Amino acid sequence: MARKTTQTRKAVVTALAWAIGFLIFFPILWTILMSFKSEGDAIKAPLDMLTAPWSLESYGEVQTRSNYALHFWNSVILSFGSTLLALVIAIPAAWAMAFVPGKRTKDLLMWMLSTKMMPAVGVLVPMYLMFRDLGLLDSRSGLVVVLTLINLPIVVWMLYTYFKEIPGEILEAARMDGASLRSEILYVLTPMAIPGIASTMLLNIILAWNEAFWTLQLTTSDAAPLTQFIASYSSPEGLFYAKLSAASTMAIAPILILGWFSQKQLVRGLTFGAVK
Amino acid sequence: MATAHSRTAARLMVSPAVILLFLWMIVPLGMTIYFSFLRYNLLTPGTSFAGFDNYYYFLTQAAFWDALRNTITLVVGVLLITVFGGIGLALLLDQPMWGQGIVRVMVIAPFFVMPTVSALVWKNMFMNPVNGMFAHIAKGLGLQPYDFLSQAPLASIILIVAWSWLPFSTLILLTALQSLDREQQEAAEMDGASPLARFWYLTIPHLTRSITVVILIQTIFLLSVFAEILVTTNGGPGTASTNLPYLVYAQSLLSFDVGGGSAGGIIAVILANIVAFFLMRMIGKNLEA
Numbered sequence: 078m079a080r081k082t083t084q085t086r087k088a089v090v091t092a093l094a095w096a097i098g099f100l101i102f103f104p105i106l107w108t109i110l111m112s113f114k115s116e117g118d119a120i121k122a123p124l125d126m127l128t129a130p131w132s133l134e135s136y137g138e139v140q141t142r143s144n145y146a147l148h149f150w151n152s153v154i155l156s157f158g159s160t161l162l163a164l165v166i167a168i169p170a171a172w173a174m175a176f177v178p179g180k181r182t183k184d185l186l187m188w189m190l191s192t193k194m195m196p197a198v199g200v201l202v203p204m205y206l207m208f209r210d211l212g213l214l215d216s217r218s219g220l221v222v223v224l225t226l227i228n229l230p231i232v233v234w235m236l237y238t239y240f241k242e243i244p245g246e247i248l249e250a251a252r253m254d255g256a257s258l259r260s261e262i263l264y265v266l267t268p269m270a271i272p273g274i275a276s277t278m279l280l281n282i283i284l285a286w287n288e289a290f291w292t293l294q295l296t297t298s299d300a301a302p303l304t305q306f307i308a309s310y311s312s313p314e315g316l317f318y319a320k321l322s323a324a325s326t327m328a329i330a331p332i333l334i335l336g337w338f339s340q341k342q343l344v345r346g347l348t349f350g351a352v353k
Numbered sequence: 354m355a356t357a358h359s360r361t362a363a364r365l366m367v368s369p370a371v372i373l374l375f376l377w378m379i380v381p382l383g384m385t386i387y388f389s390f391l392r393y394n395l396l397t398p399g400t401s402f403a404g405f406d407n408y409y410y411f412l413t414q415a416a417f418w419d420a421l422r423n424t425i426t427l428v429v430g431v432l433l434i435t436v437f438g439g440i441g442l443a444l445l446l447d448q449p450m451w452g453q454g455i456v457r458v459m460v461i462a463p464f465f466v467m468p469t470v471s472a473l474v475w476k477n478m479f480m481n482p483v484n485g486m487f488a489h490i491a492k493g494l495g496l497q498p499y500d501f502l503s504q505a506p507l508a509s510i511i512l513i514v515a516w517s518w519l520p521f522s523t524l525i526l527l528t529a530l531q532s533l534d535r536e537q538q539e540a541a542e543m544d545g546a547s548p549l550a551r552f553w554y555l556t557i558p559h560l561t562r563s564i565t566v567v568i569l570i571q572t573i574f575l576l577s578v579f580a581e582i583l584v585t586t587n588g589g590p591g592t593a594s595t596n597l598p599y600l601v602y603a604q605s606l607l608s609f610d611v612g613g614g615s616a617g618g619i620i621a622v623i624l625a626n627i628v629a630f631f632l633m634r635m636i637g638k639n640l641e642a
Contacts, residue, residue: 083449086448087448087449087450087451090445090448090449090450091450091451091452093445094445094446094448094450094453094456095452095456097442097445097460098455098456098457098459098460099459101459101460101462101463101516101519101520102459102460102462102463104463104471104474104475104478104479104516105462105463105466105474107474107478107486108470108474108478111478120484122489122492122493123486123489123490166369166370166373167370169366169367169369169370170366170367170369170370170371172366173362173363173364173366173367174363174367176363177359177360177362177363179360179363183637185367185371187633187636187637189370189371189374190633190636191629191633192374192377192378193573194573194625194626194628194629194632194633195378195382195622195625196576196577196598196618196621196622196625197577197579197598198577198579198597198598198601198602198617198618198621199382199385199618199619199621199622199625200381200382200384200385200618201601201602201605201606201614201618202384202385202388202605202611202614202615202618203380203381203384203385203388203615204381205605205606206384206611207381207384226373226374226377229370229373229374230374233370283465286467287465287466287467287468289467289468289469289579289580290577290579290580290598293469293579293580293583294602294606303467304467304468304469304580305469307467307469307470307473308469308473308580308583308584310473310584311469311473311476311583311584311585317477318477318478318484321473321474321477322474322478325470325473325474328467328470329465329466329467329470332465332467333462333465333466335465336461336462336464336465337458337461340457340461340524341528343464343524344524344525344528347521347525347570348525348566348570349636352525352528352529352562352563352566
């Protein structure tokens with residue numbers, strides 16, 4: 078009897094959860110479906126659109142209309158470049174704070190976090206003028222630096238919470254066994270730190286890929302990543318639904334896949350370790 | 354334990370990050386403060402000292418109060434949807450069901466969609482009064498299609514932003530739910546506590562901290578919503594969907610009023626700092642534990 082009610086309950090919960098999940102996912106699904114239709118079919122009523130023949134033409138047109146590959150490449154360079162740069166700066170810092178904590182380590186961490194609280198719009202004007210005067214507007218190098226700086230606090234924090242979990246006793250044990258500092262770092266610490274570094278990297282790539290304040294303000298065409306490129310569809314010419322869908326699908330697909338792998342790390346990273 | 358030698362090494366390792374963040378924080382912000390006291394327009398040559406004039410004009414223009422109201426409405430509206438929706442969804446996803454992993458993936462997906470994509474997809478494929486899905490549905494039901502973004506621009510933007518952030522609150526609250534002490538729950542059940550009582554006295558207190566974290570972190574991000582407004586309404590009609598970041602952007606980069614825009618930027622910083630103060634205390638407390 079009790080078993081039967083749990084089965085019924087499970088069925089109801091399943092149906093409800095799938096319905097809500099589908100509803101939330103629907104805009105993304107619809108965009109993907111529309112990207113495989115022709116422009117004429119894309120604006121038809123939903124059922125007519127669904128039954129219209131499938132086609133890949135929009136994907137080709139997106140490239141011929143405005144060199145999609147360039148913007149995709151810009152997104153890759155900006156997100157990977159800024160992430161690697163942030164890691165190079167943050168790994169030693171987080172390492173030192175986790176393993177050689179001083180009296181002021183906590184204050185330092187909190188201060189780093191506070192820089193993240195500054196709204197971008199507060200420094201928009203000087204950043205724009207500086208970029209203009211230095212000839213950095215619409216350049217990838219300038220934007221890599223900005224993206225590195227805005228995500229640096231999160232990177233330090235995430236790494237710190239991961240490094241903190243590496244037990245200090247293991248180092249002492251290695252030292253007892255006569256390990257040199259070099260082999261200690263190479264064979265003991267690095268293998269334990271790599272998972273944390275990898276998840277930090279993953280989350281940061283996602284954040285940099287989707288960053289849509291500085292990328293919109295500081296780029297126009299040559300260095301424009303996908304956020305800016307997609308924004309150009311806000312003032313469209315002619316029929317554009319299928320092209321917008323194709324461009325959007327390609328822009329979100331890589332990050333959706335990366336994101337699904339990083340669900341757990343996402344929580345830790347975005348709450349600065351407050352929820353694990 | 355740590356020797357003087359390793360202390361010095363540690364300092365050297367930390368300093369690049371500290372110096373860079375310090376420069377990043379102090380140089381542009383200092384410039385914004387400096388500009389905010391200047392009469393400085395990109396279209397007219399020369400600058401002169403303006404005292405508090407820029408602040409005076411920024412704060413007394415009607416657009417500022419509209420923008421402030423819109424900013425608060427946007428933040429509160431999105432928070433209400435995402436917090437209550439997130440609690441409901443997290444409770445649902447925490448139940449035993451078939452295909453939980455797939456549902457989770459579907460629910461989380463919107464968070465990974467870049468703001469310009471989500472805003473344009475909603476604007477064109479769903480809210481467009483001629484070709485959007487809502488218009489098709491309305492016509493199918495024999496109703497007049499509704500022009501969401503010109504009739505209710507702010508509410509539409511709230512919906513779009515809430516869709517992007519609902520996964521965040523759900524994911525965090527679900528993570529918190531899963532760390533709930535099962536034995537405690539079972540003990541309460543054995544003692545005859547009703548499901549409602551268990552929810553109210555065990556689940557909710559357990560979630561309080563996570564809910565606070567969700568509210569504070571989302572507020573930081575929601576105070577800076579920009580891309581969604583830029584690609585959907587451009588702040589209009591009039592100032593109906595202009596928030597503070599958009600107003601500062603419009604004033605400084607569209608009207609070239611560097612002084613006025615900078616004053617607006619400083620006001621935005623002050624507002625964000627009030628929220629940040631509480632968030633920092635919250636996270637700081639957690640660091641002790």
